[in-house]
Amino acid sequence: MVNYRISDLMTCAIADMLEDGETVFHGVSSQMPMVAMHLARKLHAPNLVHLNIPGGVNPGTVKQSSYSSAGADLVEAGESYFPLDQIFDLSMRGKLDVAFLGGVQFDVNGNVNASVIGDYHKPKVRLPGGAGSAVLIPTAKKAIIWRTKHDPRTFVEKVNFVTTRGNLWKIITPLCVFVFKNGKLQLDSIHPHTTLEEVQAQTGFKLIYDEIRYTKEPTARQLQTLRQIDPYDYRSTEF
Amino acid sequence: MSKLQSLKKAVETIADQSTLALGGNVLHRAPMAFVRELARQEKSGLKLVKTAGAHDIDLLCAAGSVATVDAGFVSYETVYGLPPHYRKAVQTGMVKANEHACYTVISALRGASANVPFMPVSGLKYGDLIEHNDYFVVVEDPFTGEPVTLVRSIFPDVAVIHVQQCDEEGNAIIAGPKFEDVLMSRAADRVIITTEQIVSPFQIKQNKDKIDIPAFLVDAVVHVPGGAAPTSCYQKYDVDEQPLRKFLGLKEKQEVAEFIKNYERKDYQQERGTRVW
Numbered sequence: 001m002v003n004y005r006i007s008d009l010m011t012c013a014i015a016d017m018l019e020d021g022e023t024v025f026h027g028v029s030s031q032m033p034m035v036a037m038h039l040a041r042k043l044h045a046p047n048l049v050h051l052n053i054p055g056g057v058n059p060g061t062v063k064q065s066s067y068s069s070a071g072a073d074l075v076e077a078g079e080s081y082f083p084l085d086q087i088f089d090l091s092m093r094g095k096l097d098v099a100f101l102g103g104v105q106f107d108v109n110g111n112v113n114a115s116v117i118g119d120y121h122k123p124k125v126r127l128p129g130g131a132g133s134a135v136l137i138p139t140a141k142k143a144i145i146w147r148t149k150h151d152p153r154t155f156v157e158k159v160n161f162v163t164t165r166g167n168l169w170k171i172i173t174p175l176c177v178f179v180f181k182n183g184k185l186q187l188d189s190i191h192p193h194t195t196l197e198e199v200q201a202q203t204g205f206k207l208i209y210d211e212i213r214y215t216k217e218p219t220a221r222q223l224q225t226l227r228q229i230d231p232y233d234y235r236s237t238e239f
Numbered sequence: 240m241s242k243l244q245s246l247k248k249a250v251e252t253i254a255d256q257s258t259l260a261l262g263g264n265v266l267h268r269a270p271m272a273f274v275r276e277l278a279r280q281e282k283s284g285l286k287l288v289k290t291a292g293a294h295d296i297d298l299l300c301a302a303g304s305v306a307t308v309d310a311g312f313v314s315y316e317t318v319y320g321l322p323p324h325y326r327k328a329v330q331t332g333m334v335k336a337n338e339h340a341c342y343t344v345i346s347a348l349r350g351a352s353a354n355v356p357f358m359p360v361s362g363l364k365y366g367d368l369i370e371h372n373d374y375f376v377v378v379e380d381p382f383t384g385e386p387v388t389l390v391r392s393i394f395p396d397v398a399v400i401h402v403q404q405c406d407e408e409g410n411a412i413i414a415g416p417k418f419e420d421v422l423m424s425r426a427a428d429r430v431i432i433t434t435e436q437i438v439s440p441f442q443i444k445q446n447k448d449k450i451d452i453p454a455f456l457v458d459a460v461v462h463v464p465g466g467a468a469p470t471s472c473y474q475k476y477d478v479d480e481q482p483l484r485k486f487l488g489l490k491e492k493q494e495v496a497e498f499i500k501n502y503e504r505k506d507y508q509q510e511r512g513t514r515v516w
Contacts, residue, residue: 069316071267083418120371122330131340
């Protein structure tokens with residue numbers, strides 16, 4: 001039995017979603033996807049192209065990105081320079097394969113809220129904003145959302161505000177993976193440490209699924225590689 | 240012609256209600272000395288523009304200097320959390336948050352750099368941002384009849400950009416990521432450079448292929464070593480964690496004023512002709 005934490009499982013599951021040769025982008029506050037992309041490159045996807053806001057293409061290491069996933073260290077460790085404006089243009093041209101995005105509220109219809117709780121112009125809570133979501137979710141071939149919180153306030157029947165919608169591919173949380181299919185957020189797999197009952201109790205809409213699948217556990221090789229590439233455990237920053 | 244100016248003088252040229260494009264990104268190379276001086280001079284009604292801001296926007300909101308923020312994302316990164324002063328200012332109605340999609344800030348600045356009133360944006364197709372914001376509009380493409388989203392161009396009065404090296408005339412070199420700074424320098428009516436280091440015309444000539452912002456676009460050059468602190472400045476210093484954490488916990492206006500005052504020695508060091516170590 002392999003010993004791992006939820007952050008390890010999520011990071012490995014994200015890495016498993018990525019394929020060799022894909023161009024993949026992460027933004028700010030994105031340590032977990034950043035480490036996952038690096039993990040994928042080290043193992044099954046050596047030709048994955050790692051893009052990021054500061055513009056460092058394929059950084060050779062992510063060990064310096066302690067408090068930020070948008071710092072100059074990614075450029076310094078990168079093999080070439082390809083900054084944010086050009087990454088957006090790339091996505092608009094249909095040439096960005098995967099984008100990692102955040103959000104605070106999600107609903108069964110695949111709507112994403114990263115903007116406000118309450119009225120847009122006089123909000124009860126002003127959230128940080130969707131960053132690139134509103135243009136990347138519709139244009140990237142696959143949009144993956146990760147969220148380290150899974151509770152009925154995060155997964156709701158109807159979001160307060162639609163920052164963007166549609167074309168989501170997957171959402172991964174500490175409890176499960178959702179897949180967006182036929183216009184609905186459906187259960188893709190639940191993590192081995194949880195149960196369908198727990199996932200349902202923490203989700204504010206009725207779960208849709210055809211069968212129960214379990215998320216693949218991290219392999220010993222993945223965990224060993226994680227310890228090498230992320231010795232300071234940035235993947236757990238949000239926990 | 241030397242464009243060297245003191246920090247105070249350069250900030251005095253900023254009118255209330257100006258639209259300011261701030262260089263850098265989140266916790267990196269924000270023009271913080273300039274931003275603090277804007278607060279000291281009690282500027283008001285500023286319209287801030289940036290793809291992703293953090294301490295700069297948060298501090299000006301805390302100081303009560305801001306009317307609107309056009310940005311895709313305003314937050315410190317994960318380890319520091321959300322921007323308390325910006326949130327409070329928006330939630331109390333003091334500041335209007337014009338949420339963009341980062342790319343639409345870039346498009347709006349591209350529009351300004353080419354002096355066209357708007358830019359078509361591919362990708363922005365769905366959601367409430369289009370409906371709730373008057374700077375987005377969906378029209379029919381006159382050539383194909385397909386719907387296309389437009390973003391209104393943003394014409395900054397001034398771009399304020401902190402760099403590692405600049406000569407007295409304003410030839411500026413950014414080391415490491417440039418973020419949207421080069422575009423901002425082309426979109427703004429005036430450009431003010433704050434710089435870690437003033438380099439000689441000879442040195443700049445040796446590195447002319449590295450100049451990001453040519454002198455003829457620049458109106459003023461301010462020498463402020465440490466001018467991005469407490470955000471990072473590549474090759475010079477990293478984030479200064481202690482003051483950032485302290486700032487996040489401030490509640491009273493007086494505390495914010497003291498926080499800003501504590502930087503005076505550093506922000507004004509070149510004006511006194513002495514270096515502070």
